[in-house]
Amino acid sequence: MAETKTVLVHIKRQLAPDQKPYWEEFELSWRPFMNVIILLREIAERPVTREGKVTTPVAFDANCLEEVCGACAMRINGKARQACSALVDQLEQPIRLEPLSKFPVVRDLFVDRSRMFENLKRMKAWVPIDGTYPLGEGPRMAPEVQQRAYPLSRCITCGNCLEVCPQVNERSDFVGAAIINQVRLFNLHPTGAMHKRERLEAVMGPGGIHDCANAQNCVKACPKGIPLVESISEVNRDAIRQAIFGWLFG
Amino acid sequence: MRQPKIIVVGGGLAGLMATIKVAEAGVPVELFSIVPVRRSHSVCAQGGINAAKNTKGEGDSPWKHFDDTIYGGDFLANQPLVKAMCEAAPAIIDLLDRMGVPFNRTPEGLLDFRRFGGTLYHRTAFAGATTGQQMLYALDEQVRRFEAEGKVHKYEGWTFLSAVLDEQGICRGICAMDLKSMQVRTFSADAAIFCTGGIGAIFGRSTNSVVCTGSAQSALFQQGVHYANGEFIQVHPTAIPGEDKFRLMSESARGEGGRVWVPRQPGDPRPPKSIPESERFYFLEEWYPKYGNLVPRDVAVRAIHKVVFELKLGVEGQPAVYLDVTHLPRELLDRKLEGILEIYEKFLGVDPRVQPMKVFPAMHYTMGGLWIDDENQATNVPGIYAAGECEYHYHGANRLGANSLVSCLFGGMLAGPAAVRYARNLERGADAVPVSVFEREQRRQEEINERLLRQDGKENPITIWKEMGEWMTEHVTVVRYNKNLERTDQKLQELLERYRHINLSDRTKWSNQTLNFARELYNMLILARVITLGALRRNESRGAHYKPEFPERDDANWLKTTRAIYDCGNIRFEYDPVDVSLIPPRPRRYDVQ
């Protein structure tokens, strides 16, 4: 009988926020085009460890499975990335799965990233329209401006850029690259730009752009290839300009 | 005056739009969603949103959009609201534009439009190939602004379990569960708007997101909300099969010039690029010269089935056809289709700019959904409204590409103000309803959890789910035979019986995803029966519903809306006439000029 190929997976488990983490090992049979989601689902259907111990399914966050909702970010072989696009054949085994470490664990691989959404609030990351009643067309925009804004707008709030940032840690409340990138995005929009000043003030506040130490890990971890370093330096330049010449705009 | 309160369940495009409308009217909103709303399934919409802005000198108009939609839907949609939607669409695009959706632009700085299926006009506005994502973000940001002002309170990570109905059968709030603490709780409200999206998970694998289970719709159905046209399920012609899901390759690939073909020679082993033009069978272009690759989805799907299963011309003998964009300029591909090509490249490791993609049809969308009335998005239960993919109103027997996003927003725009009007006019608000009404519902839901956690059996919920999905996909999608539909319903009943013996592999009380899934599974099984039985009854072929035994549309007997009603554990059907007052039904033929 031909030996069946298997996949070895080590998973960091934690049943609840106040409980101790521990590791479990699983061995699954290999199939072509497997991704980490398929591994986790297979464990859910038959939650038995490699040693034959019956355990619980692994909790994890997932939704679109095509790398556009941002939900399934985790540490895979030490690297922050999306589980859905992590193909087993491209991973070294044993595959190690851990929750993102910069966010509170809810259970197993499921973390709470609500902090990111809260920070979007602080940065006023929106175009402040007067209302949804008919007010005619939006501002005209050169295709070139759209082509600059669109890639920035593809951020899926996965949190990978925060995960790899040395400045995001227990002692700091740095908002991280994703959030600063949103400041740039909204300042680029013709209507959004009318409120640029408010946003720049917020981004100069506590946990804001001053906490960036220019490690530049963020841009490498971004699954959407967003030019995060460029965004940070552009926002920084604007912030400095506002700090120095602020009274001129007032 | 009493300040009413409104609950919105679901924060995809429809739910966010409804939320904005209610908040704008000065009424507080509580917004519930399983996932953070920014991760809702709408984020997946790729191709674009329709509106007849007629910016290309083609003579397009809202009436033509309306006609295409009705004709595309094979005359099953009630017409007045569809017309209103098509008329509202251009202003909806303007609104999105004002909110900052980065739609692609023309050199003059105007919005660009591309072609989509079932129309001859450039009518689809788009933001690269991630239009839904961009729209969802824009609405999410507007809602966040209201949230910062204290007008909206979000319950993300909560799942809706049931409506709270008082003695008169009026909705007075909802019962929901916190997916972290597993706490079950009721929330009172004067009206509730449901925007809980699609039902893909009933078919096991689909192009939908994980949370698209239809569980909420099914729970409401079991509480007396009618479910209409459930049998109309859209299968999308071009998806990448995968073990965990079918990843969509949007119609926009064809809208931008992508072509579908197979080698003329069965099982041709040559790599696609080395097969000369003359030995390629562009079957959609040959069979449907006028619309070509942009025939409506049901037509394209049946053509692919014919090519693969009857003519045995699937690529390398497999169930697959080529979707080819390799002849298009790279600059265009990157500017307009990058989002989807990236998906193909990431998940298959092949660059679709260089190699034709291998695709196959997959379950994609439900035309059927919660029954709503002809003006207000109101269901038959007072106080319950619905908008978005979870309701049935706009797409008849087949939805045209890029029409869902517009129907979600239009539905949300109607539902919000309608719920506010209803809530303001209520004689007795939810606050005057005895607490016992809420306590009873909470108890009922808690007992379901307790039972599931206690239960000792041999069945695994995931196994039951997979079997349901396989049966539904095989027998209740593209081609339907009555014998198989009957067998499928028997199978579903068997699965419901086995469901009573499921054993949860997780009995903990914190963030127990297994428990939540088991609850959803029951609701999926019930809705699966609604779909299957509706299909069994409808002895005709119309839009996405195709029965070889009854190959023609039968207006004399079946120009009617299916309405499923849950009656003491039984599923009963009633039929309503369709409002065809504006465009008289005509034969639907895409193959003639």
Ligand SMILES: Cc1cc2nc3c(=O)[nH]c(=O)nc-3n(C[C@H](O)[C@H](O)[C@H](O)COP(=O)(O)OP(=O)(O)OC[C@H]3O[C@@H](n4cnc5c(N)ncnc54)[C@H](O)[C@@H]3O)c2cc1C
């Ligand atoms: C891959 C793909 C591409 C598509 N592309 C296009 C396109 O280009 N153009 C187009 O017009 N249409 C497209 N569609 C269809 C369109 O995306 C959907 O029909 C539309 O986004 C549905 O929006 P919605 O607001 O109704 O629901 P969703 O966006 O699915 O949102 C549902 C919401 O309900 C919540 N929810 C569900 N159940 C519960 C519950 N029990 N309790 C609490 N909350 C719950 C979810 O968390 C979510 O917030 C596409 C669909 C797919 C699958």
